[in-house]
Structure formats: C-alpha cells, structure tokens
Amino acid sequence: MQYHAMSFAMEGFRVYLVGYRGSTPHEQVLKNEQITLHHMHEPPLFITKLPKLLGYAVKVIWQSVMLAWTLLLLPNMSSIFIQNPPSIPTMLISYIVSRIRFSTLVIDWHNYGYTILAMALRPGHPLVTFSKWYEKKCGGLASYNFCVTNAMKEDLLSQWNIRAITAHDKPSELFQTISLEQQHNLFCRLSKEYPVFASQDNAIDHTRFTQKNTDGAVAKVDGRPALLMSSTSWTEDEDFGLLLDALKKYDQLPSTDTFPDLVCVISGKGPQKIFYTQQIADYNWKKVKFCLPWLAAEDYPLMLGSADIGVCLHKSSSGLDLPMKVVDMFGCGLPVCAVNFQCIRELVHHDENGLLFHDSEELFTQLKDLLFRFPKMASRLKLYRENLASFQELRWHSQWRKIILPIFYKIGGIQMSAFDLPGFLEDDFDEEAKKEQ
The missing domain is CATH 3.40.50.2000 (Glycogen Phosphorylase B;)
Structure with missing residues (x-):
C-alpha cells in the first residue's frame, strides 16, 4: 500500500x-x-x-x-x-x-x-x-x-x-541493479554488526565478498562464498524447514572448489523465527553460514542487489496471489528459486528467470546445479539475470x-x-x- x-x-x-x-x-x-x-x-x-x-x-x-x-x-x-x-x-x-x-x-x-x-x-x-x-x-x-x-x-x-x-x-524504482561500490559499502556497514560479512583476514577495505584495491576500484573477492537471500514471514504458509533441509544437504557436499561456501541472509520477523534460529544454532554447519537480520527499508533493496541467488518460500493459501518479494528480487536482477504453486508461472518462468521447486530435495538439486564451480562457471545465473532485463524495464x-x-x-x-x-x-x-x- x-x-x-x-x-x-x-x-x-x-x-x-x-x-x-x-x-x-x-x-x-x-x-x-x-x-x-x-x-x-x-x-x-x-x-x-x-x-x-x-x-x-x-x-x-x-x-x-x-x-x-x-x-x-x-x-x-x-x-x-x-x-x-x-x-x-x-x-x-x-x-x-x-x-x-x-x-x-x-x-x-x-x-x-x-x-x-x-x-x-x-x-x-x-x-x-x-x-x-x-x-x-x-x-x-x-x-x-x-x-x-x-x-x-x-x-x-x-x-x-x-x-x-x-x-x-x-518493482518500484527503489529496487534496481546496484554497483559494486554500493555492494561494498553495504557489506562494510553490515560487517560491523554481522561477522559473516567481515573479511577473514581483517584487511582494511576488505569484506567477505568485496575488496577495494589500491587504485580505489572495488572488485569481487576471489574464492568468495555465494550469497543467498530470502525474506520470510516465519509463518506456516512459508515453510522455512524446506529451505533448512535443502541447506543441510548442501552443507554435506565435499569442501572443494566445486561447490562454494554459502552465506544465507534470511530477513523478516515472525512467530517461528525463534524456533528455527535454535535449529540453526544446534546444527554443526561446515559450508553454510547464516545471518538473520532485520534490515532497514533502505538496506533491503541493496541486499537483494548484492545477492547471487534468491529463494522464495511463499505458498499461496488460495493459489491465486503472487509473492511481492519475488517482484522485488526481479527488480534488482536477482534470479529466484521459488516454491511451485497454481499461478506462480505468471511471474517465474522456469529455467528462464529462475527455477520452481516442490520439495527440499528439488531445491537442493537446483542450488547444487546453479552454484557448480561458482563464481567462474555460474553461466545459468548469468543467463537468468540477462533474461530479467526485460522485466526490469517496466x-x-x-x-x-x-x-x-x-x-x-x-x-x-x-x-x-x-x-x-x-x-x-x-x-x-x-x-x-x-x-x-
């Protein structure tokens, strides 16, 4: 509204x-x-x-x-x-x-x-x-x-x-593709509160994902983790357990260059957040790290524009509405893996601007395929971003x-x-x- x-x-x-x-x-x-x-x-x-x-x-x-x-x-x-x-x-x-x-x-x-x-x-x-x-x-x-x-x-x-x-x-004009410098500034600011964004070597002007070179130019860090973004209401109609199960399977993949580490930013408030926060804390994660912030209205579009892949867990109670969060992600040029339901195809075109899944096993397979040898060989993510250009025009x-x-x-x-x-x-x-x- x-x-x-x-x-x-x-x-x-x-x-x-x-x-x-x-x-x-x-x-x-x-x-x-x-x-x-x-x-x-x-x-x-x-x-x-x-x-x-x-x-x-x-x-x-x-x-x-x-x-x-x-x-x-x-x-x-x-x-x-x-x-x-x-x-x-x-x-x-x-x-x-x-x-x-x-x-x-x-x-x-x-x-x-x-x-x-x-x-x-x-x-x-x-x-x-x-x-x-x-x-x-x-x-x-x-x-x-x-x-x-x-x-x-x-x-x-x-x-x-x-x-x-x-x-x-x-998408409103607030949700746009953003520059590397904007991403770097966001990561620098968030790293003061959330360690997952901080550089592992504590170097000045470095974050986990970006670095500012001596000439002042910002570049992506080699060997960086992939950044997954999801926004949820932590309610029954958005089953976070589905994403959590898929991430547990991903976490069990070999620790090699074939599949990158994964940082998952999950924003939102809701009644089931405490329950799932405890589940995350109780699991011995190796490849996957979590950040569960409540992002300011101005930072939310920046985070979407900085992520590599989005996940939408929305399941319509009627099967007739569409998740605004996917619209926002598309506005920022962010490809999405979304739960499949009756009319989601009016927004997400499978294997064109994103992927549709039914269960955690299917989501795990999609994450594994999309992130294979990331970031050097993330050709499907790049293709989806290119296909989103027409959506971003209107x-x-x-x-x-x-x-x-x-x-x-x-x-x-x-x-x-x-x-x-x-x-x-x-x-x-x-x-x-x-x-x-």
Missing part, C-alpha cells in the same frame, strides 16, 4: 494513509508532504485476558469503532482504497463510511481472507464459511476492483461475479499510471484514503494456530 500512496502523491493526490503503528514506513512516505499518516489506537491489552471467542468479538468491535471513527474524521475524500486481506472488519466498515461520506470504495485484491483462515482452522469450519460469505457480499459492494493475477480475476468473476482489473505487481509507477490511475481520474477528485490494516479473523486465528504448534 505504500507504493500506491507514493504513486498517488506523485500524481498530485492528497493521501491519508490509515493503519496501526508497526514497522517504520519508507522514508519516501514519511517525507512526502502529500501523504499524511493516521495511526489508529491498538486494542487494549485486557482483551487478551478474556476467553478466546469473547476476546475476538470485543476486538473486532474495537477495530470497527476505531476504523469508522478515523475514516469519518478525515478531510473530504473522493475515494477509499483498501487492500484485501484483511477482510474483517475492514471491508464492511469501509463500505459503510464510503456511503456516509459519498466516497467511492475501491478494493485491491491480493488474496482471500477466508483461505488464510482455513489454514489455521479447517476449510469447513463455521468461521471459515462465514468469512467466505462475508468476503463475497462485501467484495461485491465495491465500485471498482483490482487484483494481482489473471487467475484471481477469473476466479472472482466465476465464483462471486465480481469484475476486476488485473494489475500485476511490478516499473511500478509506469504500470500504475496505465492501469490504476485512469480509474481514479474517472472517479474524480484528488483526495483519497488508502490503508492496509491488520485483520480480525485472519490474523488472530492464524497467530493462535502458530502458538499451538
């Missing part, structure tokens, strides 16, 4: 971005005079001490009141633009306020909330059934709908008779102007509210399920 906010602001819209306090928004959002952040009050802590179902009911009432109050107090706005999921109570409250304020409701469909809920409960659970009915009814109340895949567009129409416009995610704002902006010109007005809020049923039940595992 931050990308939408920045694009609206670039086109002269006044944007009110509504949400809870959490991760710091990107600097371009914070410093943009066209964008105003409106933070809602978090539900009170006493709710967590109530019986589970009562707590959920009280929380959704709290969220409904806070959201309605916040939207009603905003200055005049021509439209309310929401991202789904979360669905409850966002969709219904946004529709009610849009009717009261004579604004147009627009929904950006990234997935279905009820399918996320079904992962935590079961497909036939009464709450899942209610959530699906609610999503269908409320989704049909929007004046305009966007979605992120052609498969979702077809599903919305066939299942719920909702007509949507496909707007595939594209950026977020250019596509946004072609597909999304005309709809808001049609709506009229230059003030709008955009928000992306934590859900009630989807987030809470998913979190409870993870705690019980």
Whole structure:
C-alpha cells in the first residue's frame, strides 16, 4: 500500500494513509508532504485476558469503532482504497463510511481472507464459511476492483461475479541493479554488526565478498562464498524447514572448489523465527553460514542487489496471489528459486528467470546445479539475470499510471484514503494456530 500512496502523491493526490503503528514506513512516505499518516489506537491489552471467542468479538468491535471513527474524521475524500486481506472488519466498515461520506470504495485484491483462515482452522469450519460469505457480499459492494493475477480475476468473476482489473505487481524504482561500490559499502556497514560479512583476514577495505584495491576500484573477492537471500514471514504458509533441509544437504557436499561456501541472509520477523534460529544454532554447519537480520527499508533493496541467488518460500493459501518479494528480487536482477504453486508461472518462468521447486530435495538439486564451480562457471545465473532485463524495464509507477490511475481520474477528485490494516479473523486465528504448534 505504500507504493500506491507514493504513486498517488506523485500524481498530485492528497493521501491519508490509515493503519496501526508497526514497522517504520519508507522514508519516501514519511517525507512526502502529500501523504499524511493516521495511526489508529491498538486494542487494549485486557482483551487478551478474556476467553478466546469473547476476546475476538470485543476486538473486532474495537477495530470497527476505531476504523469508522478515523475514516469519518478525515478531510473530504473522493475515494477509499483498501487492500484485501484483511477482510474483517475492514471491508464492511469501509463500505459503510464510503456511503456516509459519498466516497467511492475501491478494493485491491491480493488474496482471500477466508483461505488464510482455513489454514489455521479447517476449510469447513463455521468461521471459515462465514468469512467466505462475508468476503463475497462485501467484495461485491465495491465500485471498482483490482487484483494481482489473471487467475484471481477469473476466479472472482466465476465464483462471486465480481469484475476486476488485473494489475500485476511490478518493482518500484527503489529496487534496481546496484554497483559494486554500493555492494561494498553495504557489506562494510553490515560487517560491523554481522561477522559473516567481515573479511577473514581483517584487511582494511576488505569484506567477505568485496575488496577495494589500491587504485580505489572495488572488485569481487576471489574464492568468495555465494550469497543467498530470502525474506520470510516465519509463518506456516512459508515453510522455512524446506529451505533448512535443502541447506543441510548442501552443507554435506565435499569442501572443494566445486561447490562454494554459502552465506544465507534470511530477513523478516515472525512467530517461528525463534524456533528455527535454535535449529540453526544446534546444527554443526561446515559450508553454510547464516545471518538473520532485520534490515532497514533502505538496506533491503541493496541486499537483494548484492545477492547471487534468491529463494522464495511463499505458498499461496488460495493459489491465486503472487509473492511481492519475488517482484522485488526481479527488480534488482536477482534470479529466484521459488516454491511451485497454481499461478506462480505468471511471474517465474522456469529455467528462464529462475527455477520452481516442490520439495527440499528439488531445491537442493537446483542450488547444487546453479552454484557448480561458482563464481567462474555460474553461466545459468548469468543467463537468468540477462533474461530479467526485460522485466526490469517496466516499473511500478509506469504500470500504475496505465492501469490504476485512469480509474481514479474517472472517479474524480484528488483526495483519497488508502490503508492496509491488520485483520480480525485472519490474523488472530492464524497467530493462535502458530502458538499451538
């Protein structure tokens, strides 16, 4: 939603971005005079001490009141633009306020909330059934709908008779191929906190991956390890154990020049991070090293641009959405190994810009093949990078102007509210399920 906010602001819209306090928004959002952040009050802590179902009911009432109050107090706005999921109570409250304020409701469909809920409960659970009915009814109340895949567009129409416009995610201008000097500066800065980036000989202006020569030019270090980058939410729908099993197999390969050492940078926060951090610590690694940072918004694109290979563990609950993290990786020219699911081929073209895998054994084989005699013979990685050049040509704002902006010109007005809020049923039940595992 931050990308939408920045694009609206670039086109002269006044944007009110509504949400809870959490991760710091990107600097371009914070410093943009066209964008105003409106933070809602978090539900009170006493709710967590109530019986589970009562707590959920009280929380959704709290969220409904806070959201309605916040939207009603905003200055005049021509439209309310929401991202789904979360669905409850966002969709219904946004529709009610849009009717009261004579604004147009627009929904950006990234997935279905009820399918996320079904992962935590079961497909036939009464709450899942209610959530699906609610999503269908409320989704049909929007004046305009966007979605992120052609498969979702077809599903919305066939299942719920909702007509949507496909707007595939594209990388923002923040995600670019970067220079060796930028990589070197990033590694130097991170090496002060994370030893895996530091030079083994402690030489000045040297890192594990780059070095600055006497003439001031930056070069890659001979015999350097390969750098693998993955971003995960550390949740059930992104099985980190799959990557961990593949890396254990890779770690057992002979310690020769045939297969390089591997440094794995795994960014993100989530409920299973502590569990897997302990698993990593308990294993006697030989060829593989780990770094689990929480990267600043400005450093994340730089890390993607510095990596040799990306891994995406995202498995869609509906099979109809696409992982934005792969879009970002492609924007930086980073080839990806991604979990195969229903519509991932709308983004990852197998053996053209990356590879698709089903299990840890397949991922291990792909890593072994791609990194054979790295970096001297990494011809497939080089080919994938070359094939990504065409993907990098079309950026977020250019596509946004072609597909999304005309709809808001049609709506009229230059003030709008955009928000992306934590859900009630989807987030809470998913979190409870993870705690019980």
